[in-house]
Amino acid sequence: MDAVNPEHSPSALTHLRQDGSAQMVDVSGKTETTREATATATVRTTVEVLGLLGSGGLPKGDALAVARVAGIMAAKKTPELIPLCHPLPLSKVTVDFELGTDSVAILATVKTRGVTGVEMEALTAASVAALSVYDMIKAVDKHAVLTDIKVLAKSGGKSGDWTL
Amino acid sequence: MDAVNPEHSPSALTHLRQDGSAQMVDVSGKTETTREATATATVRTTVEVLGLLGSGGLPKGDALAVARVAGIMAAKKTPELIPLCHPLPLSKVTVDFELGTDSVAILATVKTRGVTGVEMEALTAASVAALSVYDMIKAVDKHAVLTDIKVLAKSGGKSGDWTL
Amino acid sequence: MDAVNPEHSPSALTHLRQDGSAQMVDVSGKTETTREATATATVRTTVEVLGLLGSGGLPKGDALAVARVAGIMAAKKTPELIPLCHPLPLSKVTVDFELGTDSVAILATVKTRGVTGVEMEALTAASVAALSVYDMIKAVDKHAVLTDIKVLAKSGGKSGDWTL
Amino acid sequence: MDAVNPEHSPSALTHLRQDGSAQMVDVSGKTETTREATATATVRTTVEVLGLLGSGGLPKGDALAVARVAGIMAAKKTPELIPLCHPLPLSKVTVDFELGTDSVAILATVKTRGVTGVEMEALTAASVAALSVYDMIKAVDKHAVLTDIKVLAKSGGKSGDWTL
Amino acid sequence: MDAVNPEHSPSALTHLRQDGSAQMVDVSGKTETTREATATATVRTTVEVLGLLGSGGLPKGDALAVARVAGIMAAKKTPELIPLCHPLPLSKVTVDFELGTDSVAILATVKTRGVTGVEMEALTAASVAALSVYDMIKAVDKHAVLTDIKVLAKSGGKSGDWTL
Amino acid sequence: MDAVNPEHSPSALTHLRQDGSAQMVDVSGKTETTREATATATVRTTVEVLGLLGSGGLPKGDALAVARVAGIMAAKKTPELIPLCHPLPLSKVTVDFELGTDSVAILATVKTRGVTGVEMEALTAASVAALSVYDMIKAVDKHAVLTDIKVLAKSGGKSGDWTL
Numbered sequence: 001m002d003a004v005n006p007e008h009s010p011s012a013l014t015h016l017r018q019d020g021s022a023q024m025v026d027v028s029g030k031t032e033t034t035r036e037a038t039a040t041a042t043v044r045t046t047v048e049v050l051g052l053l054g055s056g057g058l059p060k061g062d063a064l065a066v067a068r069v070a071g072i073m074a075a076k077k078t079p080e081l082i083p084l085c086h087p088l089p090l091s092k093v094t095v096d097f098e099l100g101t102d103s104v105a106i107l108a109t110v111k112t113r114g115v116t117g118v119e120m121e122a123l124t125a126a127s128v129a130a131l132s133v134y135d136m137i138k139a140v141d142k143h144a145v146l147t148d149i150k151v152l153a154k155s156g157g158k159s160g161d162w163t164l
Numbered sequence: 165m166d167a168v169n170p171e172h173s174p175s176a177l178t179h180l181r182q183d184g185s186a187q188m189v190d191v192s193g194k195t196e197t198t199r200e201a202t203a204t205a206t207v208r209t210t211v212e213v214l215g216l217l218g219s220g221g222l223p224k225g226d227a228l229a230v231a232r233v234a235g236i237m238a239a240k241k242t243p244e245l246i247p248l249c250h251p252l253p254l255s256k257v258t259v260d261f262e263l264g265t266d267s268v269a270i271l272a273t274v275k276t277r278g279v280t281g282v283e284m285e286a287l288t289a290a291s292v293a294a295l296s297v298y299d300m301i302k303a304v305d306k307h308a309v310l311t312d313i314k315v316l317a318k319s320g321g322k323s324g325d326w327t328l
Numbered sequence: 329m330d331a332v333n334p335e336h337s338p339s340a341l342t343h344l345r346q347d348g349s350a351q352m353v354d355v356s357g358k359t360e361t362t363r364e365a366t367a368t369a370t371v372r373t374t375v376e377v378l379g380l381l382g383s384g385g386l387p388k389g390d391a392l393a394v395a396r397v398a399g400i401m402a403a404k405k406t407p408e409l410i411p412l413c414h415p416l417p418l419s420k421v422t423v424d425f426e427l428g429t430d431s432v433a434i435l436a437t438v439k440t441r442g443v444t445g446v447e448m449e450a451l452t453a454a455s456v457a458a459l460s461v462y463d464m465i466k467a468v469d470k471h472a473v474l475t476d477i478k479v480l481a482k483s484g485g486k487s488g489d490w491t492l
Numbered sequence: 493m494d495a496v497n498p499e500h501s502p503s504a505l506t507h508l509r510q511d512g513s514a515q516m517v518d519v520s521g522k523t524e525t526t527r528e529a530t531a532t533a534t535v536r537t538t539v540e541v542l543g544l545l546g547s548g549g550l551p552k553g554d555a556l557a558v559a560r561v562a563g564i565m566a567a568k569k570t571p572e573l574i575p576l577c578h579p580l581p582l583s584k585v586t587v588d589f590e591l592g593t594d595s596v597a598i599l600a601t602v603k604t605r606g607v608t609g610v611e612m613e614a615l616t617a618a619s620v621a622a623l624s625v626y627d628m629i630k631a632v633d634k635h636a637v638l639t640d641i642k643v644l645a646k647s648g649g650k651s652g653d654w655t656l
Numbered sequence: 657m658d659a660v661n662p663e664h665s666p667s668a669l670t671h672l673r674q675d676g677s678a679q680m681v682d683v684s685g686k687t688e689t690t691r692e693a694t695a696t697a698t699v700r701t702t703v704e705v706l707g708l709l710g711s712g713g714l715p716k717g718d719a720l721a722v723a724r725v726a727g728i729m730a731a732k733k734t735p736e737l738i739p740l741c742h743p744l745p746l747s748k749v750t751v752d753f754e755l756g757t758d759s760v761a762i763l764a765t766v767k768t769r770g771v772t773g774v775e776m777e778a779l780t781a782a783s784v785a786a787l788s789v790y791d792m793i794k795a796v797d798k799h800a801v802l803t804d805i806k807v808l809a810k811s812g813g814k815s816g817d818w819t820l
Numbered sequence: 821m822d823a824v825n826p827e828h829s830p831s832a833l834t835h836l837r838q839d840g841s842a843q844m845v846d847v848s849g850k851t852e853t854t855r856e857a858t859a860t861a862t863v864r865t866t867v868e869v870l871g872l873l874g875s876g877g878l879p880k881g882d883a884l885a886v887a888r889v890a891g892i893m894a895a896k897k898t899p900e901l902i903p904l905c906h907p908l909p910l911s912k913v914t915v916d917f918e919l920g921t922d923s924v925a926i927l928a929t930v931k932t933r934g935v936t937g938v939e940m941e942a943l944t945a946a947s948v949a950a951l952s953v954y955d956m957i958k959a960v961d962k963h964a965v966l967t968d969i970k971v972l973a974k975s976g977g978k979s980g981d982w983t984l
Contacts, residue, residue, distance in 0.1 A: 020225020
């Protein structure tokens with residue numbers, strides 16, 4: 001029943017109670033399982049910037065390493081950033097970059113053995129890695145855009161595994 | 165000379181030194197001025213979700229207030245998240261939402277009296293507000309996408325004012 | 329024996345060792361159970377301020393939502409604030425407000441599946457929510473007072489359930 | 493005019509805009525001056541606990557030093573805890589304790605050279621020091637109460653100096 | 657096989673993947689056990705400073721209590737400081753000081769019930785306690801040196817117990 | 821007079837008051853100047869590990885970039901880690917590595933326009949970079965030692981410039 005188990009209701013914002021007030025929902029009854037999520041983000045910039053970031057698929061200097069570390073550390077900060085997120089013991093975080101002609105695609109994967117999913121952690125890792133890329137290229141291309149930030153796949157939770 | 169003053173070079177990643185290693189660049193010689201930046205982010209979701217978030221342009225319950233607070237607090241956390249960002253004494257942060265038919269547009273404005281611009285703070289505020297919106301709607305629309313995250317306007321720095 | 333197991337001694341400060349030095353006490357042998365605690369805080373202010381915060385029991389604008397988010401996020405920060413507190417995976421946090429004639433009562437409930445109680449987390453949530461209320465009303469009533477901050481109920485630990 | 497300069501209105505919550513939404517208000521036009529604030533908090537507990545904390549006015553062991561450090565560090569964390577607080581470069585923090593018969597009085601003084609007052613920093617220091625005292629005595633007196641948390645004096649701002 | 661189980665390879669940096677990129681390694685398959693580590697650090701300074709810090713083996717004032725609290729709180733911050741460290745639920749932290757003739761030896765012990773070892777937490781606690789000692793004595797001896805920071809003993813993990 | 825101006829007394833711990841209690845000392849009267857400090861740390865390990873970290877003076881993979889970012893971010897966290905440190909607006913941070921035969925030397929330089937020196941920030945950057953190096957090599961050499969952590973040079977403060 002939706003009324004009984006609002007967490008799986010397709011038609012309500014579960015972080016808000018009946019009266020509209022926000023809460024960190026009770027997950028103490030949920031089962032601890034191994035959960036994984038993958039999210040992506042894209043930084044659209046210029047051919048010139050891509051030339052500065054790498055060539056032949058290989059990164060130049062520390063730029064991508066800085067963004068990778070930023071993303072990994074941000075995954076750990078997710079419950080500090082997203083007010084209603086539960087703290088989780090992350091057991092793996094990877095952040096990868098694919099250099100295109102005029103864009104950088106970022107892929108973040110997060111794993112936990114916990115009671116809630118880790119899609120917010122994966123999205124936060126991808127977003128902050130993308131923000132860090134922007135920070136490094138903004139002197140050359142202040143009009144770069146962060147786009148297509150979304151969850152690509154999720155597994156291990158009650159709601160079933162899925163891949164985009 | 166660009167070689168002498170890499171900070172104003174249009175063709176180099178100023179956060180990387182000659183050997184490719186990252187640094188937090190020296191801004192001790194820059195002038196303190198009042199600086200402002202505005203950034204935007206969009207959460208693309210469904211008509212159903214928009215109905216849950218508000219009606220007649222008015223928000224329902226705490227959802228947008230939670231995302232607004234998340235964005236404001238994230239602006240203050242920018243130097244903790246973006247590795248090479250300088251800490252700045254923020255003097256104003258606002259985060260606004262415009263509810264569309266099937267999307268939420270976020271506008272974040274940040275002001276400082278400091279020696280570097282605040283576009284990273286504005287982008288971080290907009291991004292984290294957007295991530296918080298996703299967190300609250302993900303039970304209803306796990307395929308929501310964060311998009312069009314970019315700087316709209318900047319003023320007060322040496323590189324000149326501009327608006328998109 | 330109390331001497332052997334100082335944690336249950338009613339007559340010693342368990343965070344201090346024999347020589348008076350502080351420690352984060354060893355809880356590795358304690359059993360993980362579902363634990364809950366509720367704490368309260370009161371902000372005493374004026375009738376005028378209560379009129380600004382809400383009417384007919386309904387809050388006006390974002391003020392209480394800001395204080396609620398502050399309280400929820402502070403619960404997660406407890407081990408960063410209280411030096412000898414153990415980090416715990418919080419599984420639920422709620423913060424509620426009751427508007428009186430000239431005071432605001434705050435109720436914070438925190439739940440965990442962990443090895444120590446969560447009364448510090450509940451007290452921290454209530455206190456920081458109260459501080460945030462003060463922050464928002466201080467321009468109108470700088471003499472507002474935070475008072476009656478205490479634990480109301482605790483359950484799930486070895487020392488037995490209790491309610492004030 | 494209040495409408496023009498809501499910051500000095502005695503009859504509005506300055507952190508909320510016309511439409512009720514929260515903001516970190518613009519202080520970029522305010523003058524930097526040396527500002528100071530003193531706040532107090534009291535922990536009401538038992539004669540037994542006071543005997544454990546000290547005797548003859550002298551503290552035993554690290555207990556009060558732990559609470560003092562907690563208060564000083566919390567003052568620096570104020571803008572992370574109170575959502576709409578501006579970050580400020582604190583130039584002095586002291587936290588003092590006065591042991592009574594069955595209560596501990598805490599006095600926190602904070603100073604800055606900045607554009608906003610430091611009463612929130614002083615209140616946060618006093619509150620977190622009090623929470624830390626509770627944490628250390630809760631095994632002996634779980635019914636201890638934090639009370640009378642208020643600003644005692646403020647100087648250096650535009651609104652004039654005052655002492656309670 | 658190293659290729660299969662790179663974590664126990666004696667000849668590779670396990671935090672780096674084949675292509676040299678950093679990751680937070682996957683520990684979701686590791687068994688949760690009680691783990692403990694002890695680390696040490698030494699601050700070499702002058703006889704004069706030792707006289708200010710204590711006499712007859714007894715500390716004067718709050719100096720060592722401040723450094724002890726700094727070390728305990730830093731242990732909890734380890735995953736925020738060390739980019740590829742996993743967050744762990746610490747179940748015990750102690751920090752001890754031994755005053756020599758012209759040096760202070762620090763001993764930090766950390767315990768967890770978790771899936772990875774806590775040597776980084778013990779090293780971080782010892783290092784930050786040592787940095788705090790330096791901070792307090794630097795006005796008297798700016799040439800003090802932190803030295804001999806190392807793990808002394810580790811137990812509870814798969815790689816076997818050991819003591820230096 | 822030392823009694824009048826304890827900050828320049830060569831014979832007292834300025835962070836402790838007459839009664840031994842700790843404080844964050846008042847620096848509101850100090851002049852804002854450009855200040856710089858350089859600190860060093862050394863990680864003593866094995867020839868084998870040095871081979872894994874780099875060859876021909878060039879780093880392999882992300883290892884040193886990770887440690888560099890850790891050091892830069894730690895410099896910004898100094899006032900959160902060192903209890904009595906004042907927050908400062910850092911205007912430059914660099915972290916460099918020199919690979920020896922069986923050791924890694926780390927050099928951290930920090931600059932500010934502020935009222936106190938930045939030697940704690942430089943020491944913290946060097947120490948945390950060294951801890952991050954240890955974290956990455958510990959699977960290969962658990963007996964690596966962090967040593968020789970000290971301030972090498974300081975300029976811009978009232979106490980005069982100096983170099984070791």
